[in-house]
Amino acid sequence: MPGLIGKKIGMTSVFSAEGKSIPCTVIEAGPCVVTQVKTVEKDGYHAYQLAFDEKKEKNTTNPLKGHFKKANVAPQKVLHEFVDFAKEYNLGEDVTLDIFEDVSWIDVTGYSKGKGFQGVVKRYGFKGVGDATHGQHNRLRAPGSLGASSYPSRVFKGMRMAGQTGNRKVKVINLKVMKVIKENNLLVVKGSVPGANGSYLIIQK
Numbered sequence: 001m002p003g004l005i006g007k008k009i010g011m012t013s014v015f016s017a018e019g020k021s022i023p024c025t026v027i028e029a030g031p032c033v034v035t036q037v038k039t040v041e042k043d044g045y046h047a048y049q050l051a052f053d054e055k056k057e058k059n060t061t062n063p064l065k066g067h068f069k070k071a072n073v074a075p076q077k078v079l080h081e082f083v084d085f086a087k088e089y090n091l092g093e094d095v096t097l098d099i100f101e102d103v104s105w106i107d108v109t110g111y112s113k114g115k116g117f118q119g120v121v122k123r124y125g126f127k128g129v130g131d132a133t134h135g136q137h138n139r140l141r142a143p144g145s146l147g148a149s150s151y152p153s154r155v156f157k158g159m160r161m162a163g164q165t166g167n168r169k170v171k172v173i174n175l176k177v178m179k180v181i182k183e184n185n186l187l188v189v190k191g192s193v194p195g196a197n198g199s200y201l202i203i204q205k
Helices: 062-071 120-124
Strands: 003-015 021-029 032-038 047-054 076-082 105-111 116-118 163-165 169-181 186-190 200-204
Touching (some): 003 047, 032 062, 032 076, 105 186
Antiparallel strands (some): 003 021, 047 076, 105 169
16 A cells, blocks of 8 residues: 655644544654665566655665665665555655545554563453452462463463563554644644654555
């Protein structure tokens, strides 16, 4: 699907026509620059590789320096491929917020906030074992049994246990577009999107 790379600015609220306060997220969407054009003849499919957010050349690897030099653009932080654009773009051309001009609903993909190593109560919402009384010492937030001991004498794959929480790729679909502010490249959408303020997002029609 066609789309842009963006950055989460933060949350705000917008009043509807009925006077209701609607929680919204502000996203800086583009402008993105075309760094590669994939063709059916050469690559087997048609797509555009877009890049977003300039970075210093000293922080760019040599292969990427050559890649950006071929497109005649400055080094960029984020790269992503998009397909099915209505308009044809050339190498080095900018793709702006104009592609969302008549769009009412979008999908947003990002990485959720990392919460480190967490127990089963925070990670999965376990309620713990028993009451916090009757001589119980330290089992309130424990996961409980992990399986039978005699057979199969192992822990099944997918058992919900303590571990790394958050920092996963999350896609939120059908977010309503409340406002498109072209002069500042801002997109205001209803509800929340994954990730912390300043994190990168993939925005698709």
